[in-house]
Amino acid sequence: MGVAIKAVNFTKRFGSTVAVDGLNLEVYEGEIFGLLGPNGSGKSTTLLTIATVYRPTSGDIYVFGHSVTREGDTVRKYVGIAFQEPKAMWVDTPHELLLWHARVVGYSSSEAKAVVKEVMERLGLWEHRRKQFYQLSGGTRKKLEIAKVMIQRPKLAIFDEPTAQVDVITKHALWDVVREMRDSGSTVIVATNDMFEAEKICERVAILYKGKLRALGTVRELKDQIPGGDVVEIVFEGPRVVVERALEKLGGVSRYVVDDGRLVAYMNKGEEVAAEIVNLLSASGVRIKRIMVQEPTLDDVFFYFTGARLGEGQ
Amino acid sequence: MSLLRDLEALLLLVRWDLARMWHRKIFVAMRVVWFAVQVSVFGLALSAMVRFRGVVTQGLDYYHFYLLGVYTSMLFSISVSNAYEVAEEFEEGIIEYHLSLPIKRRVLTIGRSIGGGLAAFLFTLPMYAMVLALMGGGPPLAVAASLGAALTFSVGVVGLALSVVLSVKSGDATDILFGLIDAVIVRLSTVFYPSVVLARYAPYYYAALANPISHFVDFVRTLFFFEEYRVLAVADPLLMLSYLLGFAAGLVSAAIYVVERKLEGGGWR
Numbered sequence: 001m002g003v004a005i006k007a008v009n010f011t012k013r014f015g016s017t018v019a020v021d022g023l024n025l026e027v028y029e030g031e032i033f034g035l036l037g038p039n040g041s042g043k044s045t046t047l048l049t050i051a052t053v054y055r056p057t058s059g060d061i062y063v064f065g066h067s068v069t070r071e072g073d074t075v076r077k078y079v080g081i082a083f084q085e086p087k088a089m090w091v092d093t094p095h096e097l098l099l100w101h102a103r104v105v106g107y108s109s110s111e112a113k114a115v116v117k118e119v120m121e122r123l124g125l126w127e128h129r130r131k132q133f134y135q136l137s138g139g140t141r142k143k144l145e146i147a148k149v150m151i152q153r154p155k156l157a158i159f160d161e162p163t164a165q166v167d168v169i170t171k172h173a174l175w176d177v178v179r180e181m182r183d184s185g186s187t188v189i190v191a192t193n194d195m196f197e198a199e200k201i202c203e204r205v206a207i208l209y210k211g212k213l214r215a216l217g218t219v220r221e222l223k224d225q226i227p228g229g230d231v232v233e234i235v236f237e238g239p240r241v242v243v244e245r246a247l248e249k250l251g252g253v254s255r256y257v258v259d260d261g262r263l264v265a266y267m268n269k270g271e272e273v274a275a276e277i278v279n280l281l282s283a284s285g286v287r288i289k290r291i292m293v294q295e296p297t298l299d300d301v302f303f304y305f306t307g308a309r310l311g312e313g314q
Numbered sequence: 315m316s317l318l319r320d321l322e323a324l325l326l327l328v329r330w331d332l333a334r335m336w337h338r339k340i341f342v343a344m345r346v347v348w349f350a351v352q353v354s355v356f357g358l359a360l361s362a363m364v365r366f367r368g369v370v371t372q373g374l375d376y377y378h379f380y381l382l383g384v385y386t387s388m389l390f391s392i393s394v395s396n397a398y399e400v401a402e403e404f405e406e407g408i409i410e411y412h413l414s415l416p417i418k419r420r421v422l423t424i425g426r427s428i429g430g431g432l433a434a435f436l437f438t439l440p441m442y443a444m445v446l447a448l449m450g451g452g453p454p455l456a457v458a459a460s461l462g463a464a465l466t467f468s469v470g471v472v473g474l475a476l477s478v479v480l481s482v483k484s485g486d487a488t489d490i491l492f493g494l495i496d497a498v499i500v501r502l503s504t505v506f507y508p509s510v511v512l513a514r515y516a517p518y519y520y521a522a523l524a525n526p527i528s529h530f531v532d533f534v535r536t537l538f539f540f541e542e543y544r545v546l547a548v549a550d551p552l553l554m555l556s557y558l559l560g561f562a563a564g565l566v567s568a569a570i571y572v573v574e575r576k577l578e579g580g581g582w583r
Contacts, residue, residue, distance in 0.1 A: 014581065051414040053579040076416045087411035089403070091337045100333075103326050104415050106319075 002029040002064075004156055004187040005050060009059035012045050019045040021211040022059070027189060027204075032182050034202030035191040036302065041208040043191040044084055047158050050189070051081040063156060080105070080154030084161045084191075086141035088133040094120065094144050095129035098151060105152040119150045123173075138165040146174060150181070157186045163197060175201050195298035205298075207305050215305035222301045228254030229296040229304075230270025232277065234263045238286035246280040261289075270295060323417045327425025328432060334399060335433040342437055345388075349441045353384060353448060374542045379535070381445045383505040386531040388441055389464055393434040393471035394496050400430075400479045401488040409480070410579035423573045427476060427566045431469030438464070449538065456537040463537075463555070466562045467530045473565030477572050484583040503527040509548050523548050529557040 005027040012020045020042040027033045035043045048054045050061055052072040061068045063075045088097055098120065102112035120126040123143045128136060136144070142165055149157050159178060163171040178201055182188050192198055198205050199219055207215040207222075215222055223229055236243065243258050247265065252273045256265040267273045270293045278288060302308070335342070361377035403409050412422060442464065446452060452460075479488050502521040504512065509528070512519040522528045532547035533554040547554065 048410070048414075048579055053410050053413045055578045073418045076414065079414070079416075081414050083407065083410065083414075085407055087407040089334075089406055089408060096333065100326065100330065104323060104417065106416075 001031075003027070003062075004029045004031075004064060005189070006062040007046070007059070008062070010046070010049065010056050010061050011058045012042075012049060012054060013057045018211050020049075020208075023208075023213055025206055025213060025216065027187060029187050030182065030185070031203045032178060032188045032190065032201055034198040034205035035189060035208060036193065036195065036198050036205050036298070037208035038193055038308075040210075041193075042211040043193075043208055044160055046208070047081065047160050047189065047191055050075075050156075051079050051158060052076055053081075078155040079158065080149040080152035080156070081158040082145040082149045082160060082162055084164070086133075086145045088141075088144065090132065090134040092133045093130050094125055094133075094136070094140075094147075097133075097144070098147055101148050102151050105154075107151075115151055119147050122150070123147055123177075139167060139170055142166050143170070143174075146177060150177060153181070153184065153186065155186060157181050157188045159188070159190045161192055162190060163192070163194065171197075195302060199298050207302055209306040209308065215301070219298060219301075222298075222305070223296050224268055226268075226296050226300060226304045228266035228268065229300065230267050230273075231294040232263075232265045232267065232270050232274045233292045233294070234265075234277065234281070234288060235290040236261055236263065236281065236286050236288050238281075238284075242284050242286055243281060246284050246286075247277070249280065250276060320418060320421045323421050324425040324428070327417070327422065328429035331426065331429030331433045332436070335437060345392075345437070346440045346444075349384075349388060350444060353381060353444060357381065357384065374539055378449055378539065379508065380506065381448055382535050382538070383531055385438065385441055385445045386527060386534070387500045387505050389434065389438045389468055390471060390500060390527055391496055392437050393431065393468040394475060394492050396430040396434060396472045397475035397479050397488055397492045400426075400476060401485055404479070404483065404582050405485065407579075409577075413577070413579055419574045419577075420570050423476065423570045424566060427469050427473045427569055430472035430475070431465060434468040434472065435461075435465045452538045460534045460537050463530060463533055463558055466558055467526070470526065470558075470562035470565045473562065473567075473569045476569040477565060480569070480572050480577050483581050486583070499525060499527060503531065504548055505531050508546050510546060526557065526561040529554040529561070533558060 003026050005025070007023045007025040010020060010023040011018070023042070023046065035046060037043050045054060049056055049068060050063060052068050052075050056069055064078055066074045068075050095116065098116045099112055102116050103109065107115055117126065120129060123146065125140065125143055125147060128140055133141070142162070146159070146162055149159065162174050162178070166174065175197070178188055178190060190198070190202060202219065204216070204218050205222065206213055215225075240258050240260070243263055247253060247256055247263075250273070252267050252269070254266045254268075256263060265277065274291065274293050278291065281288060357377060357380050361375060361380060364376040400409070415422075417425075442461070446457065475492070478491060482488065482491070502518065503525040504522050505527055509519065509522060509532070512522050528548045532543065532549070533551060536543040536547050536551050536554070549557070
């Protein structure tokens with residue numbers, strides 16, 4: 001798998017504020033990559049630098065092998081970005097804005113009309129085509145931003161918090177759009193502070209916190225790195241001491257709690273170890289009434305890798 | 315292929331600015347009406363008060379001098395107002411959007427300069443037509459050359475607006491700077507006072523000599539009233555034309571430098 005983006009010691013400062021600090025990162029071609037982190041963690045700064053809107057203070061980012069610092073004109077041929085804050089003047093209408101955008105990204109006049117209509121209909125924007133930007137709702141404005149990338153179909157599609165401010169139906173529709181873009185050959189980067197969203201659509205994620213990279217990998221890999229992150233809960237009928245003895249024979253259980261008819265065990269790779277526990281207990285004559293395996297959420301992953309605490313919002 | 319693509323992008327950027335002007339059509343109409351009042355009522359009243367013929371020239375009265383002057387001040391003012399539009403675009407994130415598009419920065423800057431200049435030029439075209447009618451028309455070559463000069467001048471002014479606004483990145487600084495430029499630069503020129511009159515006040519005279527507005531307005535006046543103005547203008551016609559071309563090319567180049575080497579998104583104050 002080729003490398004779509006390579007950040008090498010990328011640092012961005014705004015005055016005395018360090019927005020991103022020595023970021024080293026690779027995003028592979030054809031994947032949906034999530035940049036996770038709270039507000040102010042450096043996600044948007046990184047994305048805007050990839051799109052050549054910002055310049056690195058030091059280090060560099062390479063997009064399909066081209067430096068954003070020295071080969072910005074080439075980089076922009078590959079990149080399309082849906083900004084976090086929709087970009088339009090208050091008098092613009094969605095239709096004229098998208099038609100202009102389509103022409104700029106390379107469509108002929110007739111092609112532009114066709115692709116804009118198709119995308120606007122797909123996103124439910126067609127009925128709003130003649131409204132002025134200030135008359136649009138927050139969600140519709142967001143769709144307008146997504147539409148720009150859908151029209152462009154870039155080799156590298158960037159979505160900066162694509163589903164902030166949108167309703168749940170639209171959110172699912174936009175997730176489908178992101179997946180479709182990946183399926184049609186684009187590499188996709190999604191910045192989000194919604195862990196559920198990242199888990200739903202991203203194949204690999206990077207967690208940024210206070211400008212630094214804290215974790216990188218697939219969601220599964222990151223979850224498995226939390227010691228005792230999976231929780232297996234078993235409701236049983238049988239003597240407690242038998243259960244305790246059975247668990248002592250098992251490796252891989254970080255700790256456990258057994259009380260009357262209920263076992264809660266903490267471990268890694270819970271889905272594998274749970275099967276062994278069930279076999280052992282059954283062999284010991286314990287009747288299992290119910291079993292639940294709960295893995296850590298990405299929220300847990302975030303708190304584990306960043307060391308952040310609740311109430312510490314930026 | 316790449317050149318064609320650049321040219322296409324340039325035309326689209328010009329279209330962007332023209333679309334902006336279209337959204338301001340009511341404002342344009344109001345300015346045209348105000349201009350009509352200015353040249354018909356105030357212009358005639360002013361000309362009646364100023365003794366011009368025989369003082370600075372034999373074959374021309376102040377009204378004709380004033381007509382091309384007031385048109386120039388309007389063209390300058392409208393071109394300078396592009397600074398406020400660029401500032402508004404920065405605030406709304408449009409500049410960031412443009413920076414992210416698959417367009418060379420050089421093309422982006424030239425396109426926006428020509429687009430902004432063309433919009434200002436078209437904005438003032440009804441005013442130009444009014445002035446031409448009040449002057450009783452003019453030779454086609456003078457009309458064509460003056461229109462070309464007007465477009466070149468407004469492109470240069472928009473280049474200045476882009477360079478300054480994108481460098482200072484501040485709404486307040488833009489308001490103060492361009493308010494000042496709009497108010498002072500026109501007055502330190504030969505827009506309303508001929509150079510022979512200004513020659514009595516050295517600082518004023520030398521400011522007017524260096525001022526691109528003087529070169530533009532006197533060049534246009536010379537085109538229409540060659541015999542009278544070749545002795546009154548701030549410089550030789552070819553020198554004025556060279557100054558004008560250098561002014562436009564220099565300021566657009568400055569804007570290219572700012573956009574290519576310095577500009578990035580964010581940081582708007």
